Structures are given as structure tokens and as C-alpha cells.
Amino acid sequence: MSVAVDRPRSAARGASSDRTETKVRVRRHRGPKTRTAIQAVVIAIWCLLPFYWMIVTAFRDVGFTFSTDPWPSHVTLDNFRTAFSTELGNHLGRALLNSLFIGVVVTAVGLLVGTTAAYALARLDFKGKSVIAGAILAASMFPGVALITPLFQLFTNLGWIGEYQALILPSISFVLPLTVYTLTSFFREMPWDLEEAARIDGCTRVQAFRRIILPLAAPAVFTTAILAFISSWNEYLISSQLSSDVTQPVTVAIAGFQGSVPHQEPYTAIMAAGTIVTIPLVILVLIFQRRIVAGLTAGGVKG
Amino acid sequence: MIVPTGILLAVVIGYPVVSAVIMSFQKDAGLDKATGLFVAGGFAGLANYSHWFLQQCTTAAGTGPCPPGNIGAVFWESIGNTLFFTVVTVILETVIGVWMAIIMNRNFRGRALVRAAILVPWAIPTAVTAKLWYFIFDYNGILNHVLGTNIIWTAGEWSSRFAIVIADTWKTTPFMALLILAGLQLIPEEVYEAASMDGASTVQRFFRITLPLVRPALMVAVLFRVLDALRMYDLPAILTGGGGGTGNATTTLSILVVQQIRQGFNSASALSTITFLLVFLVAFVFVRFFGANVVQTQAAQQKGELK
Numbered sequence: 001m002s003v004a005v006d007r008p009r010s011a012a013r014g015a016s017s018d019r020t021e022t023k024v025r026v027r028r029h030r031g032p033k034t035r036t037a038i039q040a041v042v043i044a045i046w047c048l049l050p051f052y053w054m055i056v057t058a059f060r061d062v063g064f065t066f067s068t069d070p071w072p073s074h075v076t077l078d079n080f081r082t083a084f085s086t087e088l089g090n091h092l093g094r095a096l097l098n099s100l101f102i103g104v105v106v107t108a109v110g111l112l113v114g115t116t117a118a119y120a121l122a123r124l125d126f127k128g129k130s131v132i133a134g135a136i137l138a139a140s141m142f143p144g145v146a147l148i149t150p151l152f153q154l155f156t157n158l159g160w161i162g163e164y165q166a167l168i169l170p171s172i173s174f175v176l177p178l179t180v181y182t183l184t185s186f187f188r189e190m191p192w193d194l195e196e197a198a199r200i201d202g203c204t205r206v207q208a209f210r211r212i213i214l215p216l217a218a219p220a221v222f223t224t225a226i227l228a229f230i231s232s233w234n235e236y237l238i239s240s241q242l243s244s245d246v247t248q249p250v251t252v253a254i255a256g257f258q259g260s261v262p263h264q265e266p267y268t269a270i271m272a273a274g275t276i277v278t279i280p281l282v283i284l285v286l287i288f289q290r291r292i293v294a295g296l297t298a299g300g301v302k303g
Numbered sequence: 304m305i306v307p308t309g310i311l312l313a314v315v316i317g318y319p320v321v322s323a324v325i326m327s328f329q330k331d332a333g334l335d336k337a338t339g340l341f342v343a344g345g346f347a348g349l350a351n352y353s354h355w356f357l358q359q360c361t362t363a364a365g366t367g368p369c370p371p372g373n374i375g376a377v378f379w380e381s382i383g384n385t386l387f388f389t390v391v392t393v394i395l396e397t398v399i400g401v402w403m404a405i406i407m408n409r410n411f412r413g414r415a416l417v418r419a420a421i422l423v424p425w426a427i428p429t430a431v432t433a434k435l436w437y438f439i440f441d442y443n444g445i446l447n448h449v450l451g452t453n454i455i456w457t458a459g460e461w462s463s464r465f466a467i468v469i470a471d472t473w474k475t476t477p478f479m480a481l482l483i484l485a486g487l488q489l490i491p492e493e494v495y496e497a498a499s500m501d502g503a504s505t506v507q508r509f510f511r512i513t514l515p516l517v518r519p520a521l522m523v524a525v526l527f528r529v530l531d532a533l534r535m536y537d538l539p540a541i542l543t544g545g546g547g548g549t550g551n552a553t554t555t556l557s558i559l560v561v562q563q564i565r566q567g568f569n570s571a572s573a574l575s576t577i578t579f580l581l582v583f584l585v586a587f588v589f590v591r592f593f594g595a596n597v598v599q600t601q602a603a604q605q606k607g608e609l610k
């Protein structure tokens with residue numbers, strides 16, 4: 001029986017022998033256990049069913065768009081071809097590259113700037129620290145629409161509408177508070193004694209940080225990078241207003257997908273596009289599941 | 304070291320907010336009737352705000368009630384929609400999220416699989432989620448087929464509202480569940496064992512132990528979701544276009560701001576300032592009266608007080 005293996009905090013709780021006995025005694029009653037299993041299955045189905053429906057539809061022949069067959073009948077790859085074809089005014093290929101480019105730049109800048117701020121918040125004592133921490137937190141709660149009107153006007157004046165920087169700059173403002181908070185709570189849990197020991201041995205603060213802390217922080221930084229990238233990949237509001245056909249990211253591209261028949265939703269092609277956009281993300285999330293949960297809860301519950 | 308972050312946030316958030324507030328007190332630029340020249344609007348006083356709160360429009364003839372069809376009239380309806388979505392989705396997400404978290408906190412075979420499954424809706428971009436549910440909600444779609452109904456999900460007044468509630472609940476409950484699960488895992492098992500020995504029932508244990516002890520994590524999760532729901536844009540914009548019913552049944556404040564941008568920056572600024580004040584008011588109320596003190600929670604957890 002696999003018990004408490006994947007429970008991150010089980011070690012912290014300790015395992016006294018008499019508690020293990022209690023657990024075993026409780027488990028002899030089969031009723032509650034079966035009920036838990038059934039509820040777990042309900043949760044999994046509820047979460048996965050719409051996603052499954054998207055993938056199944058993506059492979060269906062257009063003529064069978066509304067098929068209620070739970071299995072992928074009349075399988076075809078045409079929808080993926082339609083999704084990438086530029087004849088209908090869709091730019092999925094281009095949009096994927098745009099999202100990738102914007103995501104990488106936003107993540108890189110967010111991490112670079114966020115790491116230093118997080119380090120300062122976690123490690124240094126300075127005046128106004130709590131005010132700054134509060135301001136960064138407040139920034140993360142900011143409604144995007146509060147920015148869009150002035151940005152629209154500013155970028156119009158600068159001639160930036162439809163340019164990449166008009167999409168990257170606002171996105172950084174959403175990603176930055178997230179990186180600062182996630183990293184701050186990770187940094188607080190680091191073994192800073194080691195860094196201090198290194199400094200006593202003659203390292204400068206920067207050296208000690210680079211040689212001791214940064215390698216240890218790498219997993220946390222990596223987790224934050226994934227969260228930042230997903231956040232940027234999801235951005236829609238600003239991009240839908242400030243991008244052009246050439247610079248639009250996937251979210252905007254999918255929302256405005258054109259079909260071969262006017263005024264008719266090209267569902268199968270949209271589902272194919274949705275599958276392409278989602279699958280890499282889902283794979284990424286599943287591979288780094290444990291870390292992402294840690295990152296989400298670090299940025300959420302703790303800060 | 305904090306300076307780069309400070310500068311970036313000041314440029315990308317500070318500047319727009321300050322200029323939005325300034326813009327909200329200005330008239331839109333237009334043609335001056337007397338000279339025929341295009342002039343900047345100048346100071347407008349509270350005209351942009353009365354446009355929304357009182358549906359008073361400024362025309363060449365002066366200030367009066369807005370003509371029919373003016374989107375200023377949608378203001379109170381969109382406030383109502385926004386609050387409806389916030390209250391209903393957050394209640395649903397909290398209840399389902401607590402349930403999911405409790406199940407996932409138990410030990411069972413395949414626990415890791417369920418935890419992976421709940422990350423899937425979270426990982427799908429909202430724009431894709433909206434399109435996916437648009438397909439599911441289609442008149443000929445699978446939902447009507449499964450339910451055996453003929454509901455026009457994305458166009459009816461209440462059906463379109465509930466379509467958004469359902470899609471939003473599906474998408475964001477996992478996030479809630481994860482935050483609550485993290486809180487649950489901080490509760491030592493000994494507390495439950497002691498309660499069991501004292502003869503507490505499952506229901507008693509839930510209300511007397513689980514809920515009070517998970518409260519800090521729960522309040523933060525609820526606060527985050529409330530603020531997200533108040534600024535909701537992607538989902539209703541793509542799923543229903545803000546339409547439904549007589550045309551505005553799912554227009555949220557954020558959608559209204561975007562619609563207004565096309566008609567005049569300064570009124571849009573006033574509306575975005577209203578939205579931003581509403582969000583901060585709600586955040587303040589939460590932190591002040593419900594004890595969702597994010598910073599304190601963090602500090603307390605750091606010191607181990609919440610363990």
C-alpha cells in the first residue's frame with residue numbers, strides 16, 4: 001500500500017509508531033476508503049472531461065463536429081492543417097512564435113529584476129521594507145483594465161500599437177509581483193548560514209551569493225520561471241487591444257479564429273488550435289507538478 | 304537591489320494609474336463649435352464620473368440625460384453582473400475547493416494522479432478555456448445533449464450568466480483547492496486523533512478543527528479569487544462577448560471599459576478608476592475585517608506560529 005509517499009510534509013510530521021497503528025486500524029473499515037476513491041474519481045473526471053472533449057473534437061472530421069460519440073470517430077488531421085493555414089486569415093504559426101518570444105522575454109526580465117528584489121526583501125533589513133513589500137503585493141492585485149486606457153493612449157503617441165514592446169512591457173508588470181513574491185518566500189527558506197560562513201571565509205557578499213545561494217536557488221528560480229511563462233502565455237486583455245495581426249499572441253489568435261464558412265464557428269479547427277496551444281503547457285505542468293504546486297502555494301498562501 | 308523592480312513597476316503600473324486618474328477629470332478632445340478647430344478637452348470636473356453614476360452626458364447643448372443606446376446606461380447593470388459573478392463563483396469555488404482539498408489530503412492509491420488532473424484546467428489558457436466551453440455550450444453541443452435540454456447557453460439572460468459561472472468554476476477551482484490543500488497540510492494529524500478520542504463526529508471535526516485552522520489559508524485564497532473575479536475579462540469577453548439577454552447580461556466592468564475606449568479615453572479612464580477603487584475597497588475590507596492579512600500570514604508562517 002502506498003501511504004504518504006507523495007506527501008511533502010509527512011516527514012515534518014514525524015512518524016510515531018503508535019500513530020501508524022491508529023492509521024492501520026482506521027483503514028480496516030472499507031467504507032470510507034471506497035467513498036474517498038469514488039470522490040477522487042469524480043474530481044478527476046470533472047477536471048479532465050472538457051479537456052478530453054477538446055482533444056477528441058480536434059481529430060474529428062468537420063462533418064462530425066457535433067458528434068456525441070465519446071470516442072474519436074472519423075479521425076482526421078485536417079483540422080490541424082486548417083489551424084495552421086494562413087489562407088483564412090489565421091496566423092496560428094506566427095502567433096505561437098509571438099507567444100514564445102513574448103513569454104521568453106517577459107520571463108527573463110521578470111526573473112532578472114525579480115530575483116534581486118526578492119533577495120533584498122528576504123535577506124536585507126532596510127527602511128520601508130514592509131511598505132515596498134505591500135506595494136508589490138498591491139500591484140499584483142491590480143485590475144488590468146486600470147492600465148489599458150492610459151497605456152493605449154501612451155502607446156498611440158509613441159507609435160507602439162501593434163509592436164512587441166507594447167505587449168511585453170505591460171506583461172512584465174503582471175509577472176514581476178508574482179516572481180518577487182514566489183522567490184521571496186523560497187529565499188526565506190534557504191540555508192543562509194552557509195552564505196554567512198562563506199563570507200567569514202573571505203567571500204564578498206556578491207561572491208557568496210553567486211557561489212553558494214544561486215546554485216541552491218536554481219530549482220526555485222526555475223519553478224518561478226515556469227509560473228511566469230504560463231502567466232505571460234495566458235495574457236489576453238492587453239494583447240487583444242494592443243496587438244496587430246503580426247504580433248498577436250496565441251490567446252488572441254484563437255479567440256478570433258476564422259473558419260472557411262463565414263459566420264460559422266470553425267469549432268474543430270479551434271479545438272485543434274486549442275490542443276496545440278495547451279498540450280505543451282499541460283506536459284510542462286505535469287512534469288514539474290510537485291514544484292509548480294510548491295510555487296503556487298508559496299506565492300499564494302504565504303504571500 | 305529593489306530599485307529596478309521599483310522603477311519597472313512605477314513605469315508600467317504607477318504611471319498609467321496616475322495618468323488614468325488625471326485623464327478621468329478631463330474632457331475628451333473634440334472640435335470646438337465656435338472656431339472649428341480641434342482642441343484638447345480641458346478640465347471636466349466630475350463629468351466623466353456623473354456620466355457613469357448618473358448617466359449624464361455632456362453634449363453641445365450642455366449636460367443632460369444620455370441619449371438611448373449610450374453605453375453609460377450599462378454601468379449599473381455591469382456593476383451588478385460583476386458582483387453577481389464574484390459572489391456566485393467565489394462561493395462555488397470555495398465550497399468545491401474545500402471538498403477537493405479534503406479529498407486530496409487523504410491517502411489513497413492514485414492520489415498523485417488526481418493532483419495532476421486538477422492542474423490541467425489551471426494550465427489551460429483562459430482564452431482557450433472560453434473557446435472550449437463555447438463549443439460545449441453550443442445549442443447543438445454536448446452539454447445540451449447530455450442534459451437532454453435545449454438551452455441557448457450563450458445568449459439567454461440567465462443561461463449566459465450561468466455559462467460563465469460554470470466555465471469559471473471549472474477553470475479556477477483547482478487553484479483554490481491547491482491553496483486550501485497547502486493550508487490543510489499544516490494541520491497536525493494529532494489534533495484530529497485527539498478529537499476522535501474525545502468522540503467528535505466527522506461534522507464536528509470539520510467545523511471545529513478543520514475550518515478554524517485552515518482559515519488563514521482559506522481567507523487568502525478567497526481574497527485572491529475575489530480580486531480576480533472583480534476584474535474578470537477574458538472569459539465573458541470570449542464566451543458571450545458580454546452579451547446575453549437584452550445584450551448586456553454578461554457585461555463586466557472590465558468589458559465595459561474596453562468598449563468605452565473606442566468612444567472616448569477620458570470616460571474610459573473614469574470607469575477604470577472606478578473599477579480600480581472597487582477592487583481596492585474590497586481588498587481593504589478583506590484585510591481589515593476578515594483577517595485575510597496576507598503579509599501577516601506570511602510573517603506568522605515564517606515564525607511557525609501557524610503550524
